[in-house]
Amino acid sequence: MRFFKYSFFFVLFFLVILQTSSAMGQFFFFQHPLQDKKAPDFILKTTQGQEKRMTEFLNGQSGIVFFWSTWCPHCRTQLSYLYKNRQRLEKQGIKLVLVDIEETARDVKDYLKRRKINFEVFLDQEAQVADQYSIIGIPAFFFVDPQGQVVAAKNFFPKDYMRFFRKQNNGSGFSDSPRKRIDGID
DSSP states (O other), rough: HHHHHHHHHHHHHHHHHOHHHHHHHTTTTTTOTTSSBBBOOEEEEEETSSSHHHHHHHSSEEEEEEEOOOOOOOHHHHHHHHHTTTHHHHTTTTEEEEEEEEHHHHHHHEEEEETTTTOOOEEEEEOHHHTTTOOOOOOOOEOOOOOOOEEEEESSTHHHHHTHHHHTTTSSSSSSSSSOOOOOOO
16 A cells, blocks of 8 residues: 555656646756747846847847856856856857846846956846746756757756757858867866
8 A cells, every 4th residue: 555655646746747847948858948949038127227138139149048146156157157268159159148137236246346257247137037938947058049049958058069059050150060179168
């Protein structure tokens, strides 16, 4: 009888987990629900005090949408990594869209100033954009092609990130041809 009881609860638990597909997308063994779909567009105020639309900011370029917060230690590490390699990403035609979740402009600006990081950051103070992107944990990266499609979603910045853009091979300048190791970020 005990075996049946535990088996029943295990099956019930598993079925409940399967129903939360947006959450499952952030586990490494599941595909994020936005993958291969249009990235949700948004308009948010930035740390510069202006309201900006994500698609206009990307302006038809490949992009990496990075969700983070100043209190998150892994986010801080990833942010420093992106800042250190910003020029290389720009040379590869990739724009960075940084979205801070649930913090004030002042907190974010102070954080960036203390760390001497010069990025314009979108402020998702009510976490509405994070909800649209089904964020359940940060840091979160969404790799977006020039057509605005999410080609991958990760909770870390992979060293082989260029593979997401190469597989598109849509005239963006990326191809699968042999090349120097430019995608091995320091």
